[in-house]
Amino acid sequence: MQIEPFGLERWFAKYEHEADVMLAESGIRSLPASRFDTDPGDLGYVIPTNGDPDFRADVAARYDREADEVLFTCGTQEANFLAFLSLLTGERDHAVVVTPTYQALHAVPEAVGDVTRVALEPPEWELDIDAVADAIRPETSVIVLNNPNNPTGRYHPLENVEALYDLAADNDAYLLCDEVYRLLAEDPLPPVASMGPHGLSTTSLTKAYGLAGLRFGWLVGDREVVDAAWNWKDYTTISPGLFGQHVAKQALGDQEDDVLAENRALAADHRDRVRAFLEEHDLEWYDPVGVNGFVTVPEGFENGREFCRTVVEEESVVLAPGDLFGYPGYFRIGFGLPTDELEVGLERVGRVIAD
DSSP, X not given: OOOOOOHHHHHHHHHTTTOSEETXXXXXXXXXXGGSOOOOSSOOOOSSTTOOHHHHHHHHHTTTOOGGGEEEESHHHHHHHHHHHHXXXXXXXXXXXXXXXXXXXXXXXXXXXXXXXXXXXXXXXXXXXHHXXXXXXXXXXXXXXXXXXXXXXXXXXXXXXXXXXXXXXXXTOEEEXXXXXXXXXXXXXXXXXXXXXXXXXXXESSTTTSOGGGOOEEEESOHHHHHHHHHHHTTTTXXXXXXXXXXXXXXXXXXXXXXXXXXXHHHHHHHHHHHHHHHHTTOOBXXXXXXXXXXXXXXXXXXXXXXXXXXXXXXXXEOEEGGGGTOTTEEEEEOOSOHHHHHHHHHHHHHHHHO
């Protein structure tokens, strides 16, 4: 098994720690721990190691599923990783991945199987259903979608997602959808795992809830896939984190409506601020859902990496170069951070463009 270095994380590792403003953060601003009861009792493993059965049943109900069709994980990253290990079990196993997307969604399946990438086309980043259909082979076991999309913010409409589900079902495969930004939409689509036996959903409390430090997520779907993922999990993190599960019960309980309403309002306000900034500087994006935008590189810079390097070295603001997602003519901006930091970051980026 050989896997490519995670370019985005290496970029962050190089610049994030010393920078003043992280304007490439892909989630909503973090909630304070004081908002929750943080005493879970004795610091043992979560038993059983796939997560508390009653809590899994609560989460499963959101997908019209059963408790044993849910596996709690260390964030969405582990949920996706375990799903790929469970679905791609032989050298000839094949995945179709819609790109651009978060690198792990194509790098992990490429490390354990064969991958065909189907590209979204700028500037609208529309999903070509026929192109996905053409990419499917007899050995295809999974179609991979990230919706809303990272980095573009494109929220593929329900009819397109249902079309992908039908393609997966017709080919005895699964549709795996990473849905970490879904609940930041004002009118969220139904999750893919609720569409039928060929749907798999992964998500966490990181992006929409502002609880990245919990490292708490889940995989939902077919019992056979979830059981296989649980078997792999025994060799990774064994059980979900006790603190994460304890706080997650509260975040998905009485506090959920307030947390999501606050975060959606913040995302909408910040989207308006960034939109105005881009118009002022003659930059373009596809108006995003979530807290990421994929922006054209300003004139005077060869590509997104040169622009982002200039911004961080001259103004101590971190952006994400578009070549990390396969599009060197773009850069990713994240606008879920606190408002005062967003305003400082935009002002500094504006100075680089003006200069």
